[in-house]
Every structure is written in structure tokens, then in C-alpha cells.
Amino acid sequence: MSNFKKIVPFIIPYKKYAYANIFFNVLYALFGTLSFVSLIPMMQVLFDQTKKNLIKPIYEGFINTGHFVEDTKLFFESTKLFFENYLSYYITNTTQTFGVGYTLSIMVVVIISVFLLKNLSDYLAMFFITFLRNGVLRDMRNAMYKKTINLPISFFSEKRKGDTISRISADVNEVQNSFLSILEIAVKEPLTIIFTIIAMLMISSKLTLFVFVFIPISGYVISLIGKQLKKKSTRAQNEQGIFLSTIEETLGGLKVVKGYNSENYFNKIFQESTERFFVLSNSIGNRQNLASPASEFMGIMVIAILLWYGGHMVLIEKTLNGASFIAYMGLAYNILTPAKAISKASYAIKRGNAAAERVLEILEQENTITSKIDAVEKSTFHSEIVLQNINFKYEEETVLKNFSLEVKKGQTVALVGQSGSGKSTIANLLTRFYDVNDGTITIDAVNIKDLNLQSLRGLMGLVTQDSILFNDTIKANISLGKLDATDDEIIEALKIANAYEFVQNLPLGIYTNIGDSGNKLSGGQKQRLSIARAVLKNPPIMILDEATSALDTESEKFVQVALENMMQNRTSIVIAHRLSTIQKADKIVVMQKGEIVEQGTHEELIALNGTYTKLVTMQSFE
Incomplete structure (x- = not known):
């Protein structure tokens, strides 16, 4: 009873x-x-x-x-x-x-x-x-x-x-x-x-x-x-x-x-x-x-x-x-x-x-990640994102240890490192898919736990390694972040994402159904649609989680152009597997086992002849 x-x-x-x-x-x-x-x-x-x-x-x-x-x-x-x-x-x-x-x-x-x-x-x-x-x-x-x-x-x-x-x-x-x-x-x-x-x-x-x-x-x-x-x-x-x-x-x-x-x-x-x-x-x-x-x-x-x-x-x-x-x-x-x-x-x-x-x-399952009753509403990004003394672990596995990073407005910051170094975890913590165990993450000096959850995620655009698309039209997939978008706005986003060329040749254009998980399209085409979705949302902060790692060389070139178009005049955090894609970044952060071992520009890190140089050399041989 x-x-x-x-x-x-x-x-x-x-x-x-x-x-x-x-x-x-x-x-x-x-x-x-x-x-x-x-x-x-x-x-x-x-x-x-x-x-x-x-x-x-x-x-x-x-x-x-x-x-x-x-x-x-x-x-x-x-x-x-x-x-x-x-x-x-x-x-x-x-x-x-x-x-x-x-x-x-x-x-x-x-x-x-x-x-x-x-x-x-x-x-x-x-x-x-x-x-x-x-x-x-x-x-x-x-x-x-x-x-x-x-x-x-x-x-x-x-x-x-x-x-x-x-x-x-x-x-x-x-x-x-x-x-x-x-x-x-x-x-x-x-x-x-x-x-x-x-x-x-x-x-x-x-x-x-x-x-x-x-x-x-x-x-x-x-x-x-x-x-x-x-x-x-x-x-x-x-x-x-x-x-x-x-x-x-x-x-x-x-x-x-x-x-x-x-x-x-x-x-x-x-x-x-x-x-x-x-x-x-x-x-x-x-x-x-x-x-x-x-x-x-x-x-x-x-x-x-x-x-x-x-x-x-x-x-x-x-x-x-x-x-x-x-x-x-x-x-x-x-x-x-x-x-x-x-x-x-x-x-x-x-x-x-x-x-x-x-x-x-x-x-009755408790939702541990929710907005506070008096959560702060925020629709703009003014100065900086600060991650301070972050510790995080999945169950018993420690992923980040005493991690600190500062991202200024307009900067492109790249996170690099071997698999398991904690790069993608940073993206999960910034979007509050997970909450930190210790330390704080602030945007414009406001703790993200104090921000309204929808407001926080509204500041960010996310492009992941896996192009997550739904069994619907191209228009419906792209307009998720802006449901009232016009056809012209969607076409403009597709052009910036270097995707309109193939979309306009489809039988119904932006009204073409792309099948389950977008299986009617190639990997590069799906990824460009994901980028177009982020472009249409037009957020001040962009998070790119290994957005080109699953693509072939030809597709990568198309997607890389789309990414560069999208990152103009925007704060971007790029989690990169292919180091060739982040050489123009303002700051490259090299991670190893959840800790920062090096950081600087591409030229500065090459001059150090350390971990980053080894990673570049390994990929060059590959």
C-alpha cells in the first residue's frame, strides 16, 4: 500500500x-x-x-x-x-x-x-x-x-x-x-x-x-x-x-x-x-x-x-x-x-x-545536479573562466588532481594529452554534466553551481567526437539550440560550418530526413551538421571535444575550416587528439594523469622539448 x-x-x-x-x-x-x-x-x-x-x-x-x-x-x-x-x-x-x-x-x-x-x-x-x-x-x-x-x-x-x-x-x-x-x-x-x-x-x-x-x-x-x-x-x-x-x-x-x-x-x-x-x-x-x-x-x-x-x-x-x-x-x-x-x-x-x-x-531518484532555488541568471560572458584546485573522480578512479586553469574571454585554449589524461572530463565539468569533488569553477567570478543550469548551458556550445544527431530533418537537428530559427538563419549556419554545399544537393535540402543517428550521411557530413548546430546557437563559449578525431584526412580539412570559422571572436576550449588542429591556439595545456605538466603556445612548448614535443613527434611518425 x-x-x-x-x-x-x-x-x-x-x-x-x-x-x-x-x-x-x-x-x-x-x-x-x-x-x-x-x-x-x-x-x-x-x-x-x-x-x-x-x-x-x-x-x-x-x-x-x-x-x-x-x-x-x-x-x-x-x-x-x-x-x-x-x-x-x-x-x-x-x-x-x-x-x-x-x-x-x-x-x-x-x-x-x-x-x-x-x-x-x-x-x-x-x-x-x-x-x-x-x-x-x-x-x-x-x-x-x-x-x-x-x-x-x-x-x-x-x-x-x-x-x-x-x-x-x-x-x-x-x-x-x-x-x-x-x-x-x-x-x-x-x-x-x-x-x-x-x-x-x-x-x-x-x-x-x-x-x-x-x-x-x-x-x-x-x-x-x-x-x-x-x-x-x-x-x-x-x-x-x-x-x-x-x-x-x-x-x-x-x-x-x-x-x-x-x-x-x-x-x-x-x-x-x-x-x-x-x-x-x-x-x-x-x-x-x-x-x-x-x-x-x-x-x-x-x-x-x-x-x-x-x-x-x-x-x-x-x-x-x-x-x-x-x-x-x-x-x-x-x-x-x-x-x-x-x-x-x-x-x-x-x-x-x-x-x-x-x-x-x-x-524518486535524487538528482544531484540541479539549479539552486536562488540561482543566478546569466546570458552574457564578460571576462574569464577559472578552474581552481579541481579534484574529481569517477567512483573510485581519480581523474583530475589539483587542476587549475584560467581562460580569458576571446582566447582559444587547447587541452592535449594521452587518452585517460582527463581532457574530456574538463568539458563534462564545465557543462555540469558532472560536479567537481573539490575546488571551484567560476565564470566571471560566479561559481557555476550558483548559476541557473539552463543559463549556464545556454552560454556554451558543444561539439563532441561522436556526432549526435536524431532521426529527423536537418532543420530540426540544427535548430535544437534555437527552435524559432528561420530557414535563412539555418542556411547561414550551414555555410559557416562548411556544410551547405552538400545539404543543398540533398533531395529536400534542409527538410531532408537524415535517418537514425544521421546514418544517411558520412562522418564528416554529420560532424559539420553538429558544428552548424553550435553556430546557430551562437554561444559566447565553445567547447570542442575531439571534434575531428574520428574523421578521415579529407573530411578533417572541411571540418577544420568550419571550426576556424566558428571560433572567430569566440572563447573556445578545444580538447584535441590531432595536434595539427590546435597549433594556432592562444594557449596549449598539456595534461598527464589528471595534472598539467606544460602550458604555453605551440612555439613555446616545442622550444621546451618536453612532453608536448614527444606527442608531436609521435604523431608525425604516425
Whole structure:
């Protein structure tokens, strides 16, 4: 129930539908009971068992003797007697006036009306709950997606993407299908049972008390079936996350899979996962499938005992008439349907509870990188970026040690060094994809942790080694940083990025769809579109994270021209693998194992004949 309470905020916007559902479920339970009770007078007329009564009865009301049990018993007896006497009076009077055929017609109309109202109430209850269930499904998915894209990048370095996709799609759907059945079974089924039991008590309290001896036994047997269902459901949902991750990873790396003839290997991994899911699903499904027949069998056992004991009351004791007993048996069977629904729903709730835990794990995940309440808004860059005494580590691996750097406005500062020296980490820290463990990063003397996060990232343009493009048009990809950009502005950005030449030759120009991850384009073309995106945003600070390292020599020349165009009159931090691309930088910072070992211009560093010179020499040989 604690998980259900956490889902309640998603239900509140749709409470009017919940109230309407409850109202019509109450009516359904009431008319469902009356549909069986209304058979009694009809059968009495059919078998001529109606007690002749020509005097209109008067209800004596509630008698208060001061004893609750005695008062309750007297209330039921007097109410039952009044209805019986009034019914017999009405039937006697109507039959004598209009004949038995007319009375029978009235009874048939009443029965049809009651059944019609019962089914109409059932439809309207389901009609309103549909809006609630689908509304909660939509809002929960939206909340999950919003939380997912707001969580820090570090969260996804430990999670499989497929597992997150599974939570947003399958688990949220499971919550909607299974967990929200609490709303339905909390009113509809219990009220049906309560109203039915009240009617049964009014027909024969002795027979009903006899039934109650066997109901707890049935309930215990059914509860045994549902044990361990939640645990198995959690394992099944985790397994679903694993095989979805396998799909996502193999589709993303299909060239590697095919290039290394690894189809069989990944097939084996996928099939092992689906086999585990198959076994778990069978186990869960079989337990759930057992719920309905088990509850029905236990119910029939109770009804069989009722037939024996009730028959004894009708034929031997003669304390119950035949018509009432037949209606009573109908009411007893009427309990079976809601009882089965409750037992099936209880298993569904266990499954939904497991899914809710996985959904809530994402929704309740603490986001460590957020804007402060009183965060500073900043739209311009005036003087300098200062990184002072920075220490940072990914989990237990130290990446930066006591790192300090100053970047003046308008400067181009290049970071070079071997792989693992911490160059890309600087880009991640400047954009607050990660936060420093120690030290400070300031822009114009304002700590970036004090800046509004969107404001901070609005100051920066980012071009990464991997050209991250989306399955959309060129225009949609480029205009991410400026959604209201005109076609002319986009074309101008493409020209600066040295990309318009190939774009204008595409079938639909800037309205051409570039496919999944831009796979319809070459590596150099994709990178130039990434640069055009940064150009259109027109930020004062540009971060280039090994923007040319993945390109061939010809593509690199095109991209290098685009980068030089973009960096004019702009503060740029360039993380470079190819040293030929940063020789014109105002300052080159040489890094080794998270520390600065040299810094200066290209000429100054060559004159030192140190680490930088070794790197240049190695690349020259390459």
C-alpha cells in the first residue's frame, strides 16, 4: 500500500472520474443484489406460494432496547417482515384486481429493469475508470521521461538503457493494468459481497452464519497460491529490461556485430534472456490462472454444503420456503464472481507492486545536479573562466588532481594529452554534466553551481567526437539550440560550418530526413551538421571535444575550416587528439594523469622539448 500511496498524486487530477466510478459501482452492487432478490416474488407467483394479505402493512421503525446486538437483530427482522408483508399485500391486491397474468407481467418488467440498471451501472463505472487509467498512464510516462532526461549523466553510466526503456513502457503499463485495479476492487467487488450478504441474512440468518464457517477456509487456500508472486514478477520485469537492453545495444552496434560475425553470440545472449523470461512468465501465469478455478471450486464446495443444509431447512424443518431458497442459492453464487475477481486482482496487485517499485526507483531518484532555488541568471560572458584546485573522480578512479586553469574571454585554449589524461572530463565539468569533488569553477567570478543550469548551458556550445544527431530533418537537428530559427538563419549556419554545399544537393535540402543517428550521411557530413548546430546557437563559449578525431584526412580539412570559422571572436576550449588542429591556439595545456605538466603556445612548448614535443613527434611518425 505504501507504493500505491506514492502513485496517488497521479490519480488526484482524475478524481472526478474516480468518484463517478465509485458512484456507479455502488449502484452496480445494489442492483446486482436486487436482481436476485427480485426473483423471489416472481417464483412465489409462479408456484402460487404467495401469502394472501389484504391489509397494507405499516413499518414500525427502529426499536432501541439499549443492546446493540439485540437491536440489530430486531431491525433486520422487522425490516424483512415489513417488505415481505408489503410484497404479499401488493401481489394479492394486484392479482385480485387485474389477474395473475398482469401480476406476472409486472414482475417480468421489474426484473428486466433491475438487470438493465445493473449492466448500465457496470458500463458507466468502466467508462469513467478508463479516463482515469489512461490519464495516469500518460502522466506517469511523461513524468518518467522528464525525470529520465533530467537525471545526471552519471546515473546512466551504471544503468542499461534498455532497462530504463522497459520501466517507461512495460512497467508503467503494468502499473496501469494491475496496480490501479485496487481502485476497482476496493469498491465494486466488496460492496457486491456486502449487499449480497445483507440480502442473504434477510432471507435466512441461520443459513448465512453456516456459510461463514467455510469462507475463511476457502480464503486461506486461495492465499497460498499467491505466495512469492511479487518476487517472481520483479525478476521477470528485470529480465525484460535485460533483453530490451540487448536489442538496443545490438541495433546501435550492428556494424560491429556483423563485422565480427558475432550474430550467433548475440543471438545466444538474447535467447538465454528470453528463455529465463519464458520460465518466469510461465510460473507467474500458471499461478494466476490457478486463482480463478481454485476460488470457483472452493465456492462450489460452499454451495454444495448450502444445498445440503438449505434443503434440510426447506424439506424437513420447513423453516424456509422454496422460492426464497432458490433466490438464496443465486445470491450465494453471486458472491463467487466478485470473490474470484478479488483473488485475481490480488495477484495482479502483487505484479503491479513489483512494477511500481521499479517505476518509483526512477521517479524518486535524487538528482544531484540541479539549479539552486536562488540561482543566478546569466546570458552574457564578460571576462574569464577559472578552474581552481579541481579534484574529481569517477567512483573510485581519480581523474583530475589539483587542476587549475584560467581562460580569458576571446582566447582559444587547447587541452592535449594521452587518452585517460582527463581532457574530456574538463568539458563534462564545465557543462555540469558532472560536479567537481573539490575546488571551484567560476565564470566571471560566479561559481557555476550558483548559476541557473539552463543559463549556464545556454552560454556554451558543444561539439563532441561522436556526432549526435536524431532521426529527423536537418532543420530540426540544427535548430535544437534555437527552435524559432528561420530557414535563412539555418542556411547561414550551414555555410559557416562548411556544410551547405552538400545539404543543398540533398533531395529536400534542409527538410531532408537524415535517418537514425544521421546514418544517411558520412562522418564528416554529420560532424559539420553538429558544428552548424553550435553556430546557430551562437554561444559566447565553445567547447570542442575531439571534434575531428574520428574523421578521415579529407573530411578533417572541411571540418577544420568550419571550426576556424566558428571560433572567430569566440572563447573556445578545444580538447584535441590531432595536434595539427590546435597549433594556432592562444594557449596549449598539456595534461598527464589528471595534472598539467606544460602550458604555453605551440612555439613555446616545442622550444621546451618536453612532453608536448614527444606527442608531436609521435604523431608525425604516425
